[in-house]
Amino acid sequence: MxxxxxxxxxxxxxxxxxxxxxxxxxxxxxxxxxxxxxxxxxxxxxxxxxxxxxxxxxxxxxxxxxxxxxxxxxxxxxxxxxxxxxxxxxxxxxxxxxxxxxxxxxxxxxxxxxxxxxxxxxxxxxxxxxxxxxxxxxxxxxxxxxxxxxxxxxxxxxxxxxPGPEVLAELAGLGREVAHLSEENSALKQKASLEAQFSLIDSMADDVDCQAAILMLDSGKDVPVPPPYAYGDKNGGGGSGSIGGDRERLANAGVLRYAGNNRVLRLTDEGHLFAEWLIKRGRRCDYFWTPLGEWGDPDPETRNGQWFLQTKEAAANWGKAPPTGP
Incomplete structure (x- = not known):
């Protein structure tokens, strides 16, 4: 149609x-x-x-x-x-x-x-x-x-x-013109399409999902379901919990897929592009930790740094309930 x-x-x-x-x-x-x-x-x-x-x-x-x-x-x-x-x-x-x-x-x-x-x-x-x-x-x-x-x-x-012969001839001419314009603008259209698609995915996903995608790109590792995590920002944002489980948004969007009998999350080819897009957009948080890897250097003298280190310790022990926020 x-x-x-x-x-x-x-x-x-x-x-x-x-x-x-x-x-x-x-x-x-x-x-x-x-x-x-x-x-x-x-x-x-x-x-x-x-x-x-x-x-x-x-x-x-x-x-x-x-x-x-x-x-x-x-x-x-x-x-x-x-x-x-x-x-x-x-x-x-x-x-x-x-x-x-x-x-x-x-x-x-x-x-x-x-x-x-x-x-x-x-x-x-x-x-x-x-x-x-x-x-x-x-x-x-x-x-x-x-x-x-x-x-x-x-x-x-x-x-x-x-269509008759005249219309067919006109359509053929239009087709050649469209093909020429398409060739000239394909890269720009692809970039604009990906920008719109990734912006929509980012707006629907939990922030930790995006941080996990960045970690998987950096480390080249799959993420077992569900490992503990802790993340935070110097400006006060942050959270903790477990990655995977009922977090289906990125999997449904085609950015992640379940593998190993649904025991691990893995970046798709599109997921690699999405993670690179997140990094370019400055979406990497200041501190992030899972048993698979981490980044950031929280200052234990600041309130947010203290909260993150406590959260990280509690999440690492897994049996303790981590703090709910900075």
């Missing part, structure tokens, strides 16, 4: 990346404004053709109306065309109470009026509300899966619309 994703761009770049990833995970093909250069009438013809060839149309709206052509934004223009063309529309509007960066909110009165009218138009149809990028991706997954079940569409290759 081909799914057209429409929204304003700069303020929803991260959200669009997660939605595109969700569509790809469903085995479908996302298309949208990233495929096109500056909007003009020739590009508008190509956009209309892409909407015509799409099986579903997804609209994402936050707090910007977007660039305008005449008295209507390009996003609203795409939406109106999808509705007129009979393409099933899935609308996703941000919750009014959701936190949002102030610099990504329209401040011009005219744009805000247009945006409210546009939202009212969208809400006249079935829509879903979202509060952050993760909730948006989840709602897109649920809505698109439901639409495919209750309103199946012909799919990307249409048997009822076989």
């Amino acid at each position: 081909q799914v057209f994703v429409s929204s304003t761009y700069e303020d929803l770049r991260h959200e669009r990346e997660l939605v595109a990833k969700t569509i790809l995970e469903l085995g479908d093909i996302p298309v949208g404004m990233e495929m096109f250069s500056a909007a003009d009438e020739e590009q508008w013809k190509l956009i209309k053709r892409q909407i015509d060839q799409s099986d579903y149309y997804i609209l994402i709206v936050a707090h910007r109306y977007g660039s305008m052509a005449g008295n209507v934004s390009f996003t609203e223009r795409e939406y109106d065309y999808a509705v007129e063309s009979g393409v099933p529309v899935l609308g996703f509007v941000i919750e009014p109470s959701a936190e949002w960066p102030a610099n990504d909110v329209d401040t011009v009165a005219e744009a805000r009026v247009h945006l409210e009218h546009f939202k009212a138009k969208i809400k006249s149809r079935m829509i879903s509300f979202w509060s952050n990028a993760d909730s948006l991706a989840g709602k897109v997954l649920a809505a698109l899966s439901k639409q495919k079940a209750v309103n199946p569409r012909p799919g990307w290759v249409r048997a009822d619309d076989v």
Whole structure:
């Protein structure tokens, strides 16, 4: 299936990346404004053709109306065309109470009026509300899966619309152009995709999971399940407990995998990249200890250093309950 994703761009770049990833995970093909250069009438013809060839149309709206052509934004223009063309529309509007960066909110009165009218138009149809990028991706997954079940569409290759020679020639030319652009930008796209993916994993994972991934990269060792750990920062953060057990987030994300009859955790190839990304982002804590290895030099004269050394000693004995915090 081909799914057209429409929204304003700069303020929803991260959200669009997660939605595109969700569509790809469903085995479908996302298309949208990233495929096109500056909007003009020739590009508008190509956009209309892409909407015509799409099986579903997804609209994402936050707090910007977007660039305008005449008295209507390009996003609203795409939406109106999808509705007129009979393409099933899935609308996703941000919750009014959701936190949002102030610099990504329209401040011009005219744009805000247009945006409210546009939202009212969208809400006249079935829509879903979202509060952050993760909730948006989840709602897109649920809505698109439901639409495919209750309103199946012909799919990307249409048997009822076989292209003629002229269209085939045009598509061949477009294909060569896309291949050329893809070759030029593949490295950048891969980097941007990994950045978005790793940022999402980092936001969902416990901090100790990330520290364990860094330790496994540094040491080249697997982590038995579940060894004790202690970690801390000079600024007062920290924790203790056991690695593994019910900590499934990184395993589910494909960064770690269980091995040795589920007795050890092991970094995957993607996990090596994730651990390197964490280090570059400065996510390594100041002190970290497990029986497999450790780093950091806590100062026993400071409160945080004393707490970490006590926690480390208690965790090493395993039978003692380590302190709950610095």
